Structures are given as structure tokens and as C-alpha cells.
Amino acid sequence: MERNPLRVSFAGLELENPTILASGVLGYSAESLDRVVRAGAGAVVTKSIGVEPRVGYVNPTLVQAEAGFLNAMGLPNPGIGVYVQEIGHCKTVLRAPLVVSVFGYSAQEYAGVAKKAASAGADAVELNVSCPHVRQTGAEIGQDPKILKEVVENVKAVIDVPLIVKLSPNVSDIALLGRAAVEAGADALTAVNTLKAVAIDVETTRPVLANVKGGLSGAAVKPVALRCVWDIFEELPDVPIIGCGGISSWSDAVEFFLAGASAVQIGSAVAFDEGIFNAVNRGVLSYLRRKHLGSVKELVGLAHRS
Amino acid sequence: MSAWLTAANTLRTTEIVQIRTESPTVKTYVLPDRLCCKAKPGQFLMLWIPGIDEIPLSIMEAKNGLVSVSVKVVGDATRHLHGMEAGATVGVRGPFGNSFTESRGRILLVGGGTGVAPLLFLARQLSAKTERLSFVEGAKTKDELLFVRELGGICNEKSLITTTEDGTAGLQCLVTEPLASLLDREHFDMIYTCGPEVMVKKIFEITEQRKLPLEASLERLMRCGIGLCGSCMIGKYRVCRDGPVFTAAQLREVKDELGVSKLGFDGSRIPV
Ligand SMILES: Cc1cc2nc3c(=O)[nH]c(=O)nc-3n(C[C@H](O)[C@H](O)[C@H](O)COP(=O)(O)OP(=O)(O)OC[C@H]3O[C@@H](n4cnc5c(N)ncnc54)[C@H](O)[C@@H]3O)c2cc1C
Ligand SMILES: Cc1cc2nc3c(=O)[nH]c(=O)nc-3n(C[C@H](O)[C@H](O)[C@H](O)COP(=O)(O)O)c2cc1C
Numbered sequence: 328m329e330r331n332p333l334r335v336s337f338a339g340l341e342l343e344n345p346t347i348l349a350s351g352v353l354g355y356s357a358e359s360l361d362r363v364v365r366a367g368a369g370a371v372v373t374k375s376i377g378v379e380p381r382v383g384y385v386n387p388t389l390v391q392a393e394a395g396f397l398n399a400m401g402l403p404n405p406g407i408g409v410y411v412q413e414i415g416h417c418k419t420v421l422r423a424p425l426v427v428s429v430f431g432y433s434a435q436e437y438a439g440v441a442k443k444a445a446s447a448g449a450d451a452v453e454l455n456v457s458c459p460h461v462r463q464t465g466a467e468i469g470q471d472p473k474i475l476k477e478v479v480e481n482v483k484a485v486i487d488v489p490l491i492v493k494l495s496p497n498v499s500d501i502a503l504l505g506r507a508a509v510e511a512g513a514d515a516l517t518a519v520n521t522l523k524a525v526a527i528d529v530e531t532t533r534p535v536l537a538n539v540k541g542g543l544s545g546a547a548v549k550p551v552a553l554r555c556v557w558d559i560f561e562e563l564p565d566v567p568i569i570g571c572g573g574i575s576s577w578s579d580a581v582e583f584f585l586a587g588a589s590a591v592q593i594g595s596a597v598a599f600d601e602g603i604f605n606a607v608n609r610g611v612l613s614y615l616r617r618k619h620l621g622s623v624k625e626l627v628g629l630a631h632r633s
Numbered sequence: 634m635s636a637w638l639t640a641a642n643t644l645r646t647t648e649i650v651q652i653r654t655e656s657p658t659v660k661t662y663v664l665p666d667r668l669c670c671k672a673k674p675g676q677f678l679m680l681w682i683p684g685i686d687e688i689p690l691s692i693m694e695a696k697n698g699l700v701s702v703s704v705k706v707v708g709d710a711t712r713h714l715h716g717m718e719a720g721a722t723v724g725v726r727g728p729f730g731n732s733f734t735e736s737r738g739r740i741l742l743v744g745g746g747t748g749v750a751p752l753l754f755l756a757r758q759l760s761a762k763t764e765r766l767s768f769v770e771g772a773k774t775k776d777e778l779l780f781v782r783e784l785g786g787i788c789n790e791k792s793l794i795t796t797t798e799d800g801t802a803g804l805q806c807l808v809t810e811p812l813a814s815l816l817d818r819e820h821f822d823m824i825y826t827c828g829p830e831v832m833v834k835k836i837f838e839i840t841e842q843r844k845l846p847l848e849a850s851l852e853r854l855m856r857c858g859i860g861l862c863g864s865c866m867i868g869k870y871r872v873c874r875d876g877p878v879f880t881a882a883q884l885r886e887v888k889d890e891l892g893v894s895k896l897g898f899d900g901s902r903i904p905v
């Protein structure tokens with residue numbers, strides 16, 4: 328039987344291909360996640376879920392920026408108590424691994440939500456410790472190695488599915504935070520979440536986003552995200568990294584593999600083309616053939632050796 | 634519209650050049666906008682009310698560099714908008730979403746509330762090309778029947794049926810009531826509808842029984858408007874991007890949710 332060169336496995340997860348839907352994009356309902364799997368994603372991540380329901384900020388919550396988007400949704404989510412039903416529903420329809428993204432305001436909250444998500448059937452849990460736009464969550468936790476460790480340890484103690492920690496790029500030394508997460512029990516790292524940013528309208532002389540500050544995603548952040556993956560791989564060459572930020576073509580994805588990523592997440596590019604997952608997969612496959620390589624794994628971190 | 638024009642559609646500010654009062658609760662706003670003035674019937678725009686909110690609104694008219702939307706007061710954002718005067722600055726993104734398909738032959742449009750706005754846009758476009766255009770419009774009371782004069786100029790007198798719940802104008806009944814007998818009496822090549830979802834659901838049931846083609850414009854909570862955030866799902870469809878106009882075949886796929894449930898502001902499933 329011929330091996331599928333796109334197949335990747337890391338941290339106990341088996342993916343048919345290395346493209347994953349990033350958290351917060353089409354991530355609420357089982358039907359929408361299923362649609363993304365049918366469009367070619369090897370795995371999907373849900374919207375970040377917390378303890379309590381949150382309605383998020385009023386609009387504008389998303390605005391187009393130069394080569395990307397600025398969003399401050401305010402973590403709208405139904406709360407894990409309700410969302411466990413959706414996870415159950417997902418498990419009956421999805422033909423790819425389901426990663427549940429989790430956020431909280433304390434280590435206890437993270438652990439409580441992660442535990443419920445895992446028992447409801449999540450194939451893995453991703454901690455959103457880097458969400459830059461809600462006060463008292465995200466930024467603080469993901470920017471402080473001590474707090475980050477405490478959160479990861481607490482979660483690790485209560486789940487037995489793979490634990491992924493999604494790092495913030497809004498730090499001076501991302502590899503340091505990556506190391507803290509791994510020492511506390513993270514099985515893989517996602518790099519990165521959005522970059523803190525602001526958009527101002529000159530006619531009304533006002534910030535556009537209702538929350539003023541938001542997170543920048545899309546093509547504009549790609550070189551920064553790539554550097555983050557590079558730095559983490561240099562520090563932690565044996566830890567699986569999921570590259571994320573501005574990927575909109577197969578060559579973007581290959582750049583992330585070469586920098587050290589074992590898989591990639593795609594979010595913003597979905598707005599341009601829902602066929603992005605298949606397009607990336609096809610492109611990576613023909614690149615592998617052209618380079619006479621047998622698998623994505625052979626690409627991981629290759630740029631560091633030259 | 635192309636994916637690029639949707640995804641890279643940046644917010645721009647513009648000035649309200651005209652405001653018209655259509656009913657005690659509905660006002661029409663006319664804005665210059667070089668992209669939205671090229672919109673097709675069925676498309677919508679995101680209107681930013683600076684410092685307040687950004688809301689989805691169906692396009693009612695688009696020509697000569699201008700775009701118009703008709704807005705009913707229902708809450709905070711729409712109340713602020715109703716308080717604004719000509720000359721005020723607002724923001725626009727769009728036009729977004731798909732549009733009604735252009736059909737020929739005998740056409741029936743059924744509208745309720747501000748759902749009449751996109752149908753008026755459609756009726757104006759179709760009137761030149763169709764054999765006959767009929768319109769059934771419903772409202773709670775006479776004052777809230779929108780665009781009766783405009784529609785009267787497009788459809789002939791016999792082809793415009795109005796209904797009110799209190800009997801102050803037209804037939805005293807729901808908009809769906811005259812429909813069944815009209816459809817049994819006359820043949821229609823296409824039916825278009827927009828309005829409250831319970832109305833749309835009822836119309837869908839009536840056209841399904843008779844195996845008639847239907848296109849319905851739906852509403853869901855919208856945030857990004859460009860198919861990213863997942864706030865506006867109905868079944869596997871994004872109302873902002875795959876809709877807001879859906880065919881009978883698509884409505885069949887989402888019939889468990891149509892008129893029944895939607896995603897609320899916190900992403901949980903709530904009753905429509
Ligand atoms: C595609 C589309 C086209 C629309 N076209 C028109 C139109 O032509 N004319 C018109 O008067 N209204 C239209 N609406 C509805 C309009 O967007 C809401 O009435 C408006 O957002 C209410 O804002 P508010 O702050 O005044 O009310 P709120 O008090 O905030 O809410 C009242 C109700 O309005 C709805 N609503 C609120 N915010 C949103 C949102 N961001 N997206 C969708 N629904 C929301 C909810 O059902 C809510 O319960 C349309 C909605 C959609 C999705
Ligand atoms: C509309 C939107 C909502 C997002 N919501 C979340 C979220 O809830 N949790 C999270 O960890 N990341 C969230 N993100 C960040 C993305 O998962 C991703 O890290 C970021 O957008 C960079 O990738 P991209 O350039 O491919 O979009 C969101 C991004 C966007 C555009």
C-alpha cells in the first residue's frame with residue numbers, strides 16, 4: 328500500500344494532512360467544522376471556549392487592515408457547559424481530529440474547561456493563553472512564564488488527551504515561553520496567535536474596533552510568525568510545533584515546515600478561499616514529489632541545517 | 634462578487650446625503666459609495682455607526698454612485714441611526730453576500746417588514762424584463778406598509794396585494810394567507826421572499842407543497858460579514874457569504890433550523 332506523503336503524526340495525533348483550521352474561524356457549530364473538514368482540513372480547532380457564556384464585544388469586531396484582518400471579537404462563546412453537546416455532535420460527524428480551544432481567567436478555570444472538553448470527546452486540547460484582547464486573560468497568562476507554567480500543569484493533571492499550548496507573539500522571547508509550557512507538560516506548541524494592533528479612522532478620528540485594540544492576522548503577520556517558529560525550533564528541536572499566521576498558499580506552508588513546524592493552522596485565508604486547505608495540500612504534495620521527498624516530516628526544520 | 638473583493642473590502646467612511654421617512658419606524662439613508670453603488674439585489678452592506686455599532690443592512694437601491702438602505706428601529710444601533718441627520722459620517726463595508734438570480738416569465742415577490750427593501754430593488758431590476766410581476770406585502774398596520782407607492786408603479790394594481798394584521802389596509806390577515814389561493818389560481822416561474830423568518834418558513838412550506846421554485850433572503854447575527862467568524866451559520870451555510878439568498882434546495886438542507894433556531898451572540902443555539 329502506498330503511504331500518504333501528506334500524513335503527519337505528532338504528540339499522539341494522526342492527521343491525514345498537515346493543514347488545520349485555526350481557532351476562531353468558522354469554529355462554533357459541528358456543521359461548519361464538518362464543512363471545513365470536507366474542504367480538506369486534516370484537523371479542526373474550535374472557537375476558544377471558557378467556563379461561562381460570553382456575548383463578546385459589540386461590532387465592529389473585525390476590520391480589514393493592510394494585507395490582513397484586525398479582530399477583537401471578545402471571546403464570544405456559549406461556555407463549556409453548553410458546548411459539550413456540540414463537541415458530542417462533532418464527534419458523530421467529523422472525519423478528522425477535533426481540537427477544542429480553551430481559555431480561562433485562572434489555572435483552575437482552564438483545567439475545569441479542558442477536563443470537560445476532553446471527557447466530551449475532544450481529540451486534543453489547545454490552550455489559548457495568548458488572546459490579546461480580553462482583559463485579565465490571554466496576554467497576562469501567555470506573557471508570564473510562571474503563570475503559564477501553573478496553567479499548563481493544572482490542565483495536564485486533569486486530561487489524558489494531547490495538550491497543545493498556543494503561544495502569543497506579543498513577547499520579547501517566545502522560545503522562553505515555549506520552554507516554560509513544555510516543562511509544564513505541553514505536548515505541542517502552536518505559534519502564533521494574533522499580534523496586538525490598532526486601527527484608526529481619520530474622518531471620525533476614532534479607533535475602529537469597539538474594543539480599540541485587536542489582534543492582527545493574515546499575510547501581514549507571516550514573517551513574524553515564521554520567525555517565532557524558527558526561534559522555538561532552535562530552542563526546542565524535539566517539540567512538535569504547529570505554525571500559524573498568514574498562511575495562504577502551499578509555499579507559505581512549506582516555509583513554516585522548513586522553519587520547524589510539523590503542521591500548520593490556517594485562519595484568515597479562509598475569507599479569500601475556502602478551498603485553501605486542498606490547495607495547500609496539493610501544492611505541498613507536488614513540492615514533495617519535485618524535491619524527491621517522501622513525507623512532510625522530512626521538511627521539518629530543514630532550513631536550520633543549511 | 635469575487636472572493637478578493639469581499640475579503641479585502643476595507644471600511645471607508647462616507648456622508649449620509651439624504652434621509653427619508655418611510656414609516657413611523659423606518660427611515661431610508663442614502664450614501665455615496667463607489668463599491669456599494671454597484672451592488673446587486675439581495676446583497677447587503679455593513680454600516681458602521683461610529684462609536685456605537687456596525688450592523689448588516691440589505692441594499693434597497695444602488696445607482697449613480699449612491700446606495701440606499703431602509704432601517705427599522707429595533708434597538709440601540711438603529712435608534713442612534715434614526716437620531717442622525719443628513720451630513721453625518723458613517724462607515725461602510727460591502728457589498729457582501731450573493732444576490733437573487735434574475736429570472737424571466739411570471740414572477741411573484743412576497744415581503745414582510747423591512748424585508749420589502751431588497752425585494753423593491755429586485756422588482757425594479759426585473760420589471761423591464763419580465764412578463765408580469767406580482768407582489769404580496771404584509772405589515773402589522775397601514776402605516777407600516779412600506780413602499781406601496783413605489784411598488785404600485787412597478788406592478789399593476791391587480792398584481793399588488795397588501796395585507797395588514799389589523800385590517801387598516803388591504804386584506805386583514807397574515808401575508809401568507811392570500812398566497813395559497815394565488816398560487817393555485819396562477820402559474821409563477823419564480824417566487825422570491827424576504828422578511829421575518831417564521832413568514833419565510835411558511836412560504837417555503839407552501840411552495841414546497843406545490844413544487845415551486847423559491848429564493849429566500851435570510852438573516853442571522855453577523856459580525857465579520859465576510860465568512861470568517863462563524864456567527865451567522867445556518868446548517869453548513871454562512872448566511873453572510875453563501876447567502877443571504879438561498880434556493881429551495883438549500884432551504885431543504887437547513888429545514889430543521891429554518892424558523893426554529895439560530896446562533897446567539899454567545900454562539901449557543903437559541904430559538905429564532
Ligand atoms: C443580511 C441582513 C440584512 C438586514 N437588512 C436589514 C434592513 O434592510 N433593514 C433593517 O432595518 N434591518 C435589517 N437587518 C436587521 C438589522 O441588522 C438589525 O435590526 C440591527 O442589527 C439591530 O441592531 P440594534 O442595535 O438596533 O438592535 P439590538 O437591540 O442590538 O438587537 C435587536 C435584534 O436585532 C438583531 N441584530 C442585532 N445585531 C445584529 C447583527 N450584528 N446582525 C444581525 N442581526 C442583529 C438581533 O436579532 C437582535 O435581537 C438585516 C440583518 C441581516 C443579517
Ligand atoms: C475572526 C478571528 C477570530 C479568532 N478567534 C480566536 C480564538 O477564539 N482563539 C484563538 O486561539 N485564536 C483566535 N484567532 C486567531 C487565529 O486562530 C490565528 O492564530 C491567527 O488568526 C493567525 O492565523 P491566520 O493569519 O491564518 O489567520 C482568531 C482569528 C480571527 C481572524
Ligand code: FES
Pocket residue numbers: 854855856857858859860861862863864865866871872873874
Ligand atoms: S458574519 Fe462572520 S461568518 Fe458570517
